[in-house]
Amino acid sequence: VHGTCLFTDAAQYTPLAEALPADELSRYLNRYYEIIFKPIRDQGGIISDVMGDAVLALWPTAGPDAEARRGACVSALDISTALDQAEPIQGQAVLPSRIGVHAGRMQLGNVGAIDHYEYRAVGEVVNTASRIEGMNKHLNTRILASQAVLSDLDQFQVRPVGSFLLVGKSSPVALFELLGFQKRANAQVSDLIDLFQDGLEQFRRRAWPKAEALFTRAIQVNGSDGPSAFYVAQCRRFRNDPPGEAWQGDIVMEMK
Numbered sequence: 001v002h003g004t005c006l007f008t009d010a011a012q013y014t015p016l017a018e019a020l021p022a023d024e025l026s027r028y029l030n031r032y033y034e035i036i037f038k039p040i041r042d043q044g045g046i047i048s049d050v051m052g053d054a055v056l057a058l059w060p061t062a063g064p065d066a067e068a069r070r071g072a073c074v075s076a077l078d079i080s081t082a083l084d085q086a087e088p089i090q091g092q093a094v095l096p097s098r099i100g101v102h103a104g105r106m107q108l109g110n111v112g113a114i115d116h117y118e119y120r121a122v123g124e125v126v127n128t129a130s131r132i133e134g135m136n137k138h139l140n141t142r143i144l145a146s147q148a149v150l151s152d153l154d155q156f157q158v159r160p161v162g163s164f165l166l167v168g169k170s171s172p173v174a175l176f177e178l179l180g181f182q183k184r185a186n187a188q189v190s191d192l193i194d195l196f197q198d199g200l201e202q203f204r205r206r207a208w209p210k211a212e213a214l215f216t217r218a219i220q221v222n223g224s225d226g227p228s229a230f231y232v233a234q235c236r237r238f239r240n241d242p243p244g245e246a247w248q249g250d251i252v253m254e255m256k
Contacts, residue, residue, distance in 0.1 A: 042075070
């Protein structure tokens with residue numbers, strides 16, 4: 001089938017797990033999952049897997065489907081909003097969630113051996129969705145989606161954040177920060193996107209000082225900006241150790 005995958009993982013979960021007794025942690029997670037599950041189901045998604053503090057949701061379709069991809073993006077934005085607005089659980093603040101969204105071909109079926117099988121999605125798209133979610137840690141973002149997800153969707157405010165060769169992958173993936181709905185676009189955010197894009201263009205041209213200056217301005221305008229801070233560090237690295245002539249602007253990630 002063709003599928004859109006949404007992978008979400010709680011930030012700062014390990015300290016919480018260490019602080020709460022097992023029974024309280026269980027109650028915390030049940031409420032946390034309830035907050036996450038509702039936006040997914042409201043948009044027709046299927047809860048495929050729950051792994052610790054992580055959730056994998058699917059929108060399987062017979063072929064590429066813009067409505068399924070749109071539903072996954074709406075779910076991602078609604079999850080982020082719902083977690084921000086949720087009341088404390090078990091006396092603990094609700095953890096923010098990092099979200100990655102990807103789309104492509106996958107296999108749906110029983111996976112296992114002997115007397116234990118699980119019905120689940122298998123394929124490169126699932127693994128890549130998880131890797132995309134992990135990129136939020138490096139860029140200090142909340143929601144990242146691939147070009148395969150956002151192609152032909154114009155109702156969202158997004159920021160291209162570059163092309164990345166993710167850990168264990170052989171081909172780079174163009175990633176976008178999903179910021180909100182276009183009809184609610186914030187003028188200041190739009191200005192930040194334009195400034196960041198200018199910096200990214202200079203970065204790809206190997207104009208490291210110009211790119212660094214633009215990314216630094218983006219940080220100053222917004223007060224803080226994770227993707228800009230990431231690229232400031234990349235500019236400084238490449239000034240001392242430039243990439244080879246075959247470099248096309250991709251960032252090679254060595255950590256998940």
